[in-house]
Amino acid sequence: MSIQWFPGHMTKAKRLLLDQLRWVDVVIELGDARLPESSRNPLLQEMLGDKPKIVILNKSDLADPIQTELWIKELRKVSPVLAVSAATGAGVGKIVPTLERLMADKIEKWAAKGIRARAIRVMVVGIPNCGKSSLVNNLIGSAKAKTGNKPGVTRGNQWIRIHDKVELMDTPGLLWPKFEDTEVGIKLGAAGAIRDEVLNLEELSIWLLAWLKQSYPDSLQRYTENVQDLDLEGIGRKRGCLVKGGQVDIFKAAQIFIREFRAGSLGRFTLDRIEEKSRKEEDNSFESDITNEHSGIERDAQN
């Protein structure tokens, strides 16, 4: 799977993001609810240090609601979490109250120091296509007026008051995805976080069909109208993606299938399964057991 982020791009994005982060009190880490893990980059946490954040899982209208609930419970162990849909507006109303709760202590401290209470400054950060602009627009939608440029903020950015105690940076922060392994790359491609030009849509479709068969067999059966083992060729034939000689245009079939998957026409799916997270963690602890044992052996050998 090709990666479209080159080291130069990453360095530039990181520098810009660090500059933006200097001016905010709290960060909204925006992820894709279909990929609560793969759509987030742990580097952000490193860059944030102690700065508070809330995790927002966007596009929850496209994700499996049961998985979303389970992920919220899991992620809540670390920071406040909300599931929203910037497209429908669902859950967006909870964002400001959550920010206020998270920042209550800081506001109290400001007041105790006699600092005139200023608004909490917030920005949205996330990987490409996770819905940053949609969420910012949604939050600004009801805002009365821009508060104008303020010194120190990256040129071109503005603070917009979205509530009497909260100001939002109008330009979201862009972070690149963490390409942990091939599977993460495929999942990001399926969700639309990687440009189609660098994706192999046929390979992606084949992976997705197999994944659906395993994870959501009922939805796949409905989509393929109960035709057993329907493949890209079958989908193409059904959709009339034919070239001269009656052959199926596989590329076209893959394009249609991926587009429908992303739009939610097949159903609501979560590509990062919470069960797999637990399993991975178990694997990791097993690995670290082995490592400990090894170091024990080495220590013994040295003694």
Ligand SMILES: Nc1nc2c(ncn2[C@@H]2O[C@H](COP(=O)(O)OP(=O)(O)OP(=O)(O)O)[C@@H](O)[C@H]2O)c(=O)[nH]1
């Ligand atoms: N179904 C659904 N689609 C959404 C939602 N939020 C955003 N989208 C769609 O996702 C696509 C990307 O949204 P943007 O807001 O442009 O995402 P972005 O993070 O600003 O993308 P970049 O600026 O390219 O990094 C658009 O087609 C949106 O309409 C959502 O909650 N649900």
Ligand SMILES: [Mg+2]
């Ligand atoms: Mg955008």
